[in-house]
Amino acid sequence: MPHAVIFDMDGVLIDSEPYWTEAEQYIFNQLGVRLPPEITAQTAGMSTKAVTALWYAHSPWTGMTLAEAEQAVIDYVARAVVERGQAKSGLLPLLQQLSEQKIPLAVATNSPASLMHTVLDHLQIRHYFQALCSIEDVSQGKPQPDIYHLAAQRLGVPSRHCLVFEDSVTGMTAALAAGMQVIALPADHHWHKAEYQQALSKIRNYHELPAEPAQWLQLSAVD
Template sequence: MPKLSDFAAVIFDMDGLVLDTEATYRKAWQNAASTMGYSFSDEFCESLSGLSGENGLAKIITIFGADFNATEFNTLSNQSWCDWVSKHGMAVKSGFQPLLAAIIAHNIPYCLATNSRGKDARECLAYAGLSDTFATILSRDDVNHGKPAPDIFLKAAERLQVNISDCLVLEDSYTGVIAADKAGAYVVGVPSVWPMDERMRLHSALIVNDLTELLESFNA
């Protein structure tokens, strides 16, 4: 197990890794689908975890057919999501703040690399009180292909001026870990859904329950 100081940079995913967004998205998707006369199970929503917006919609249309109104779904789900987080805020995942403090103490560069659009990512961070946390944010807007393509992690390493092979990437989904593995990073999977997708083990150097456990493993 490498030490934290062995890495040239740390790249964080956002949804389900830094922020506890998964439950809020699931609720919004299910509310929108219900209004439109469809039913999205928890399992189906979990299968969308980590996908970019366009890939998620493509999967929905594959399952529910070409008549599915993607524009209406986006409008309804966005409104439902905004109503929820406006009332309840956005929770930060356990262990993020102590891990970030350790990264800063070691003077290690870090950034956010998310499949969300830039505007949406910044909105989520603002709801969580983390607007000023990441000086460098890579979003779906910055690459031609979102995860599971490796593009965003390669771009992140380029932006931080380090080799991707020297980077620690933290991801919560199968989509994310496979993208980071393709890029050539050292990948740690921190599943946001349990039981986890066992395929994550094939593309992760390490699987931990949460970021607190990861920090403890570095300090062991």
């Protein structure tokens, strides 16, 4: 059984990845940036600051600073979360089960703290977590492992005893670099990416997990 469980946020606690796509399209298109799919496919799991810098390097704009563009994207996503956000299927009973079994829980997200708090409050799940880690808490976001090491430290559990739920290759890379095991929840259009072979397994939602956390670490390798 894992001694602690750490959750990414976007695409893991809440089905918010489409909101990021909407936000980037809306904000950056207003700035005259066209978002080629081959570049958009690289941004999953990246921090908003890194994504903004990527698009600016691709197509520099005027009239808005990078910091203003970054905040505009975050504000768009926050509004979408409050208006439309729903928990990942099976998340709420899973959190209740882990809480009853007294397994320490943390959030580790490349999103800013303001958005993390918006999501936790909207879903009414803040009370389940003993540690909350956002991009502002570390000098380097995912794919670097810093935020996962920090989450383990705040939970008081060695990294090697932590299990992570991640949806992106970027996040999975960070968790694996921290010495943690990963169960992946890829988006449908990323389901067959070869990189997910590194995870213990991959699931579409939490209903697909075995009933007991003790069984999670014996899951079959991904296909």
